[in-house]
Amino acid sequence: MSISSFFADSWVNFYGNLGKTLLSLVSVSFDLVFMCQHYLLYPATKAAVVSPELKKEVSEPLLKSSDHPELENV
Secondary structure, three states: HHHHHHHHHHHHHHHHHHHHHHHHHHHHHHHHHHHHHHHHOOOOOOOOOOHHHHHHHOOOEEEOOOOOOOOOOO
């Protein structure tokens, strides 16, 4: 809207369609709130602390190979 108004040398786009202008301002304000939350209030941690048990659980395969069968107490 601002580029169109600048080249047309008429700012009627802003006050001629008030609903469009207010809706765009609300959208921009919500975007600013979300960016402030993401970058200022809750920044990402550098490295998440992972317990050794969880690391072992993640590295184990979901299916066991049939080449080396292991006996299980069933």
